[in-house]
Amino acid sequence: MSGAPAPAVLAVVGAGPRATGLLERIAANAPELWDGARPLHIHLIDPHPPGPGRIWRHEQSGLLRMNSMAEDVTMFTDESSTVEGPARPGPSLAEWAAQFSGRGPRHAPYAEPADPEVLAELRALDPADFPTRGAQSAYLDWVFRRVLTELPASVTVEWHRTTATAVTGPPDGPQQVRLADRATALTADLVVLAQGHIGAEPAAEHRVFADFARRHGRFHLPPVFSADADLSGLRPGEHVLLRGFGLAFVDLTALLTEGRGGRFRTRPDGTLRYVPSGSEPVLHVGSRRGVPYHSKTRYRLQGPRPALPRHFGPAAVDALLAEGRPLDLRRDVWPLMAKEIGYGHYHELFHAHPARTTLPWEDFTAAYD
Ligand SMILES: Cc1cc2nc3c(=O)[nH]c(=O)nc-3n(C[C@H](O)[C@H](O)[C@H](O)COP(=O)(O)OP(=O)(O)OC[C@H]3O[C@@H](n4cnc5c(N)ncnc54)[C@H](O)[C@@H]3O)c2cc1C
Structure with a gap:
């Protein structure tokens, strides 16, 4: 019996920025590489929303920020990109945000983010700002929706809001992708693992600390993604050791200070004074080097761009x-x-x-x- 050819099936585990970039590349390359005679069906598997994924999901504190400037964040290619296949320029996060204040052109599919705080931030966003993760979430959500509109009709995408628990199959044959929420596995011709940084078993040292804390009725937080951390066990005024002076330190300090109702007031000389709410624990901070990282500079090059590379090319x-x-x-x-x-x-x-x-x-x- 003849009929439409069975679709080729691609399963992508993880639907964060990398998976979104993969879809963007499929859209860009499809005209040349996929004649459309055979449909392509793409399963996206992620318990978190496709586009932002787990790291950039909207549901996290507005106090958590990126450590990249808005003008440096982009999901698109241009003539400077070294990818094979066509470059498809698109707006950086800063350029995309500019449309909401009328400072830049609109980008299809146009829609204002539903969260009023995120929209207000995008309207005021300076290219050299370090945006909140919520702002980046809105950008990635838009990139994902835009990429869907760019895929040819022969390519379809289906999001499975669950976790992939196993991939089995012969090295060169169809693969079975098991999902946490159903008994039947997905069958795919190819599987892409785009899982980002995955959780790890706690190191022995952290198990020892956790046991010690449990025995003494104290709180211990192993290394985790700060947006996932439950800090409610830290009581006001409790003395807390923070090990490490990096991004997680910045996140946790914001969550345990402003996140607990503390506020910054601007003094007459322009400097900031922290006004505690009284709900904060007392933080004692240390690291192997004993000093915090330098904050990222907002300095912009004022001289001409040097011709690089010179010594490391x-x-x-x-x-x-x-x-x-x-x-x-x-x-x-x-x-x-x-x-x-x-x-x-x-x-x-x-x-x-x-x-x-x-x-x-x-x-x-x-x-x-
Ligand atoms: C706290 C933090 C802050 C960061 N800040 C910045 C920054 O400011 N600028 C910057 O450029 N980069 C930053 N990064 C780096 C960040 O990893 C990248 O920006 C980007 O998110 C990587 O994209 P990815 O798709 O590879 O991985 P992720 O964004 O981690 O996406 C992977 C996805 O896979 C899903 N997944 C994993 N396992 C499974 C499974 N078994 N089944 C189904 N789904 C699964 C996850 O839910 C997740 O959505 C930050 C990372 C962290 C952790």
Whole structure:
């Protein structure tokens, strides 16, 4: 019996940014690579909404922010991209946000985010701002919906709001993808695992700490994604050790201070004063280095862009590889990285702030090289 050919089936485990990028690439490449005679059905499997996924889901505190600037975040390709296949430009998060204040063109499919706080943030967003994760969630949700409109009619996408628990099958045959919420597995010709950072069994050290805390009726939080952490066990005024000074520290401190009703007031001199609510625990913070990371700079290049790479480009890497020995990051690669970054620093210093330098740039470069 002849009829429509059975669809090819792709299962994608995880529907966060990477899966969204994969769909975008399928849409971009389909005209060349998929004649449409055979349908392609894509199963997206994720308990969290496709596009934002778990990390960028809307349902998380508005106090949690990105550590990237809005102008640096994009899901699209342009002529600078090194992907195979066509570049399909689209707006960065900053460019996309500009449409809501009328500062930039509209991007289809146009829809204002439903959350009024997110919309207010997007309207006021400066390209150099560090947006909330909620703002990024709205952007990723839009990218996902836009990509769906770009897929040819022969390509269909179905979201399964559940967790994949196993993938079985022969190395070169159809795969069975088991789902947590049903007995029947999905059958797929190909499976893509786009799961991001997955949870891990707690390290032995954390099991020891957790046991100790349990025995003594105290609170212990193992390393977790901060948006998933239940901090309700931390009582007001309780002394808490925070181990580590990175992004999770920033997240947890925001959740345990402003998240507990504390407020920042601006002093007459423009500096901020924290006004506690009284519901905060007392935080004692430390790390192996003992100092916090530098906050990210909002400094913009004022001089011309340096021609890079200079010290850590393909030629330098080829020279290293030509030595034909195993490379050591610290010994072989790091010095070149440091020299490259240093070159960028001095280029800016000499061009944008010449009053702080004492010799001509050419002399400096010759010596630095
Ligand atoms: C707290 C935090 C902050 C970050 N901030 C930034 C930032 O500011 N800027 C930046 O560029 N990057 C940031 N990142 C990096 C972040 O990993 C990437 O931005 C991006 O989310 C990676 O996309 P991904 O799709 O590979 O993985 P994820 O975003 O992790 O998506 C993977 C998806 O797979 C799903 N999944 C996993 N296992 C299964 C399963 N068995 N079944 C079904 N679904 C499953 C998850 O639910 C999730 O939705 C941050 C990461 C974290 C954890």
